[in-house]
Amino acid sequence: MTLEQFYVTSNSMNTRIKDILKLTGNGQEMTVEGWIRTKRDSKSVCFMELTDGSSLKNLQIIVDKEKYELDKEIERISTGASVRIIGHLVPSPGKNQSVELQGSSIEILGDSPSDYPLQKKRHSFEFLREIAHLRPRTNTIAAVTRVRNALSYGIHTFFQENGFIYIHTPIISASDAEGAGEMFQVTTLDLDAPPKTDGKVDYTKDFFGKKANLTVSGQLEAEIYATALKNVYTFGPTFRAENSNTSRHLAEFWMVEPELAFCSLDGNMEMAEKFLKYILQYTLDTCGEDMEFFNKFIHKGILESLQHVIDTPFTHVSYTEAVKHLEKAGKNFEYPVSWGKDLQSEHEKYLTEEIFNGPVIVTDYPKEIKAFYMKLNSDNKTVRAMDILVPRLGEIIGGSERENDYGKLLNRIDELGLDKEDYWWYLDLRKYGSVPHSGFGLGFERLVQYVTGMQNIRDVIPFPRAVKTAEF
């Protein structure tokens, strides 16, 4: 009849500290499970903070040692231990919590020896990265994890509510045609002695019968499904083998790529603006406590800056106009501005922070600095590209209307010296029932960074993969 009948209702699976903290304590008995954050023990009374990751706030456990024989258990408990505690929820006379659990029974599920590396004191994120298997037990990483989850869910919700179909584009790609950066090769060949023909590696002997790589983008495949199911999106892992060691790059990251058929650049921009505002609002609505935490301890003023993006209509400006604005600003940029050159991050930040003081969508870039698949404007010089710039970060979304004219696309492929054989199926989409279509890409970890204010991208993904980094 209803889906609710399949919800899990057994006590141990759905009792969360987050919910317990909202209750009024009237002596009701309950069982709680979690990890001990800290213990304050004395002769007659012992206090413990219990967390289960559902909330930033801990549940305070109090044990009246004169009433209950729990000395042995309390002795064994130290920071990090996992426990199951039965007790009565009562109002707390203390200052920092409204309720507390009067423990009457303690079961230690897992001891935590004194070399447990996490203290309740603040640790540096650099140190936490070295113990990535334990770092989700910290306030900040747990909060990041919850916000990351909310953003994922918000993204899916937005697209699903708007009729988009979720497409699982391949992780392994043999098309060799994506052209968006250095790729990781995937092979089962013996690297010490690969089969060779005329001195070169013979990939016909490889697993796929040709050279294969990890995908650098799902866009081209998404276009295939968009030209059949109208509006689609991908949301999955992407790989770049660039030797870039920065706080904004990963070798493995997640990307959101919607693709809309029968949609021009204008529709694309409207959708992108609503999308961004939706997921920001969704996160503020569902992660209030965590966002307050980030606002207070990680990046002061972040709530205000996100709200500003939600409230402000995005400014539209062409690349040509943007360059004029920047030239007129008379500022001494490290990289000088001139028409035909790509906007540097300093330029993007200046546009969105100083000139327009809000989100800006820059459109119609010179074709030379954009990808081959973007739709050529009638001036034959610029393409229907759009980048969304936001204060504090710069570019957050990049997209375009795709070239849907077979001849023009073939022309671009030729101009750039690409091999049209590699793009045969991509060209076919323009040969059979071609339609105007558009889409954009959003780097998911960059979004999580932007929303949480976390400085290093390696701290917003559970298991970062980067140059010389794949321990966990």
Add this chain to the structure above:
RNA sequence: UCCCCUGUAGCUCAGCUGGUAGAGCGGGUGGCUGUUAACCACUAGGUCGGCAGUUCAAGUCUGUCCGGGGGAGCCA
């Protein structure tokens, strides 16, 4: 890949112009308290990232390698 900074106890750091090391937190022991970054006392932890060099003498200077951070480029 380039530029800058950095690597001292489990963690966060101090150690001036070269003379073989210290604090806070954490750990251990004891005490005390409706506590909450608890408090008090005592205590145990370090061949100062690796290697080579200068020097009577190097944590401190030089070179080099490795790790970390920031910025740039590439990009998402």
